[in-house]
Amino acid sequence: MRVAVLQIGYGDDELMADRLTRVADLVRAQAGHDLVVLPELWAPGGFSYRDWADRAQPVDGPIGTAMSAAARDAGVLLHAGSIVERPASGEVGSDGHGLWNTSLVYAADGGLVAAYRKIHRFGFGAGEPKLMDAGEDVVLVDLPGDPLPDGSAAFRAALSTCYDLRFPELYRRQLDAGATAFIVPAAWPAARVRHWTLLAHARAIENQCVVIACNTAGTHAGTEMGGHSQVISATGEALAMAGTSEEVLSVEVDMAAVTTWREKFPVLQDRRL
Numbered sequence: 001m002r003v004a005v006l007q008i009g010y011g012d013d014e015l016m017a018d019r020l021t022r023v024a025d026l027v028r029a030q031a032g033h034d035l036v037v038l039p040e041l042w043a044p045g046g047f048s049y050r051d052w053a054d055r056a057q058p059v060d061g062p063i064g065t066a067m068s069a070a071a072r073d074a075g076v077l078l079h080a081g082s083i084v085e086r087p088a089s090g091e092v093g094s095d096g097h098g099l100w101n102t103s104l105v106y107a108a109d110g111g112l113v114a115a116y117r118k119i120h121r122f123g124f125g126a127g128e129p130k131l132m133d134a135g136e137d138v139v140l141v142d143l144p145g146d147p148l149p150d151g152s153a154a155f156r157a158a159l160s161t162c163y164d165l166r167f168p169e170l171y172r173r174q175l176d177a178g179a180t181a182f183i184v185p186a187a188w189p190a191a192r193v194r195h196w197t198l199l200a201h202a203r204a205i206e207n208q209c210v211v212i213a214c215n216t217a218g219t220h221a222g223t224e225m226g227g228h229s230q231v232i233s234a235t236g237e238a239l240a241m242a243g244t245s246e247e248v249l250s251v252e253v254d255m256a257a258v259t260t261w262r263e264k265f266p267v268l269q270d271r272r273l
């Protein structure tokens with residue numbers, strides 16, 4: 001499976017509409033890959049709290065529409081990062097905000113295959129918990145590749161977002177739901193980037209899953225982003241690691257190696273529940 005991880009960099013001076021055009025073109029340039037991954041909240045700004053309400057959109061708003069077209073034009077499975085979602089229905093969550101940090105995944109024909117609402121909100125009473133509702137559902141997508149004899153997907157990726165990475169119990173739930181890979185878009189600050197790299201390795205090793213983790217570059221809303229997007233094998237090896245600037249990682253991921261490793265070192269069979 002050929003994967004492109006697009007570590008997008010931005011500051012406060014780029015208009016959201018311009019960034020949308022720029023990123024859609026970059027997705028189109030990844031034709032030939034099987035899976036393309038973008039960071040968390042790259043269009044509205046990961047820490048641009050004051051703009052979130054204005055920049056909120058339904059899933060089929062301008063960002064979703066542009067990402068669907070880009071996935072179709074490139075012929076790739078596209079994890080389009082996340083948007084500030086405001087459903088057209090007026091739905092509100094249990095905290096009454098009516099906004100979610102929602103990741104969107106599009107098939108190579110442009111169809112929406114998954115939407116994941118971030119479960120663990122970052123901000124300790126400010127930021128996300130103050131402005132957004134929490135997601136509740138574990139979400140997985142089928143990965144490209146030959147299916148099993150019964151027609152089901154051989155490999156499945158579970159979706160999570162940034163701060164979720166600190167909560168290992170979520171990844172156990174995803175593992176138990178059939179995950180062999182974790183896709184993690186983020187706007188993770190430079191100040192704690194060591195946590196980002198270590199936790200991604202830990203989630204890969206403890207669950208024997210591939211981790212595809214796409215962070216943000218640049219500085220916006222006064223927060224320097226940490227970069228270091230990474231693809232980690234199920235054995236815990238870094239297959240690719242970005243620097244701190246905008247960068248595209250293009251990496252071949254052998255998903256069958258997950259099965260081989262789980263058979264050779266069957267640690268998951270020794271779990272005591």
Ligand SMILES: O=C(O)CCC(=O)C(=O)O
Pocket residue numbers: 046121122161162163164166187188189192195
């Ligand atoms: O957990 C962290 O250190 C960063 C999390 C974060 O920035 C986020 O979830 O947006």
